[in-house]
Amino acid sequence: MENEDFYQYKKVFFKECAVAGVSFHLKYDDELWDALEVGTKLALVRHKDNKHDKNAVAVALADDFDGDPEDFDFDFIIGYVPRSENAELATLLDAGYGSKFSAEVTTLKTQGNLNDRIRITIYLETNEKVLVRPDRLRAQSINERELGDLIYQLNLKGCYNTLYGYEDYNRQEILPSLGEKIVFVHRDRNREILFLMMVTETGDPYIKCEDRETTYDVLRAWHLSNIMGPIYIKKSDYNFLYGEDLKDYQAEYYLNKEVSDGFKKIFEKELFRTLNRNNIDMDPSIDDPELREEILGKE
Numbered sequence: 478m479e480n481e482d483f484y485q486y487k488k489v490f491f492k493e494c495a496v497a498g499v500s501f502h503l504k505y506d507d508e509l510w511d512a513l514e515v516g517t518k519l520a521l522v523r524h525k526d527n528k529h530d531k532n533a534v535a536v537a538l539a540d541d542f543d544g545d546p547e548d549f550d551f552d553f554i555i556g557y558v559p560r561s562e563n564a565e566l567a568t569l570l571d572a573g574y575g576s577k578f579s580a581e582v583t584t585l586k587t588q589g590n591l592n593d594r595i596r597i598t599i600y601l602e603t604n605e606k607v608l609v610r611p612d613r614l615r616a617q618s619i620n621e622r623e624l625g626d627l628i629y630q631l632n633l634k635g636c637y638n639t640l641y642g643y644e645d646y647n648r649q650e651i652l653p654s655l656g657e658k659i660v661f662v663h664r665d666r667n668r669e670i671l672f673l674m675m676v677t678e679t680g681d682p683y684i685k686c687e688d689r690e691t692t693y694d695v696l697r698a699w700h701l702s703n704i705m706g707p708i709y710i711k712k713s714d715y716n717f718l719y720g721e722d723l724k725d726y727q728a729e730y731y732l733n734k735e736v737s738d739g740f741k742k743i744f745e746k747e748l749f750r751t752l753n754r755n756n757i758d759m760d761p762s763i764d765d766p767e768l769r770e771e772i773l774g775k776e
Contacts, residue, residue: 583596678699718739
């Protein structure tokens with residue numbers, strides 16, 4: 478379980494342009510071509526010592542630049558931001574805003590003039606924070622009573638209703654959102670019972686006051702559907718669960734990547750097993766027209 482906020486500074490469009498000088502810096506057989514695709518992250522490196530352009534801004538792979546233009550080898554670049562597009566960008570980089578800029582490949586042509594084969598989009602980071610939800614599962618530990626309630630609700634109405642909340646109203650936005658998946662975990666003697674649930678509806682937040690002097694819980698109702706479960710496992714059979722306290726999960730938080738990926742693999746394996754078990758057409762040869770006609774004829 479990770480107690481962290483997934484906020485990033487909002488990025489806005491700054492400029493879209495071609496990469497100049499590609500014909501000089503990248504030959505047709507250059508290995509750098511293999512590292513380029515639409516979406517490849519790039520670095521913008523201020524080249525103050527460039528003899529041909531006082532505003533020169535080089536374009537390189539993000540992984541090749543450590544943030545220090547003084548210690549950068551300009552032999553390993555893709556090209557430059559065009560002279561007609563670089564004055565404002567160079568001024569901002571010189572003013573110390575280098576960390577505020579990012580870029581990526583947005584057009585990559587496999588043919589044509591080399592100087593028109595790569596186009597990039599440049600983004601500027603603002604001071605506005607936005608929430609970025611990671612591609613990870615959440616998890617909720619439930620006791621025996623809560624397990625009984627979950628099963629009862631699923632059998633009665635096909636969904637499960639519960640409440641989540643925070644004392645701080647401003648943290649409401651990092652609670653589970655529509656479409657997010659939550660692993661419900663119950664420890665039953667020597668095994669664990671798992672349900673993979675998905676948030677299908679959320680209610681409006683409201684404040685529940687436990688103590689007027691100290692506690693104001695902002696709560697919201699969550700409606701969840703059961704994707705898969707119950708699944709029975711033994712914690713000891715899975716290395717990713719070593720050291721995990723399965724009785725301490727709270728759905729207000731995301732699982733770390735290793736544990737999230739581990740649970741995903743368990744459910745993927747169960748889904749594959751279930752599909753094979755329930756698939757009456759297990760023999761692909763039945764799709765052969767002649768064989769199908771022969772089998773149907775015998776019937």
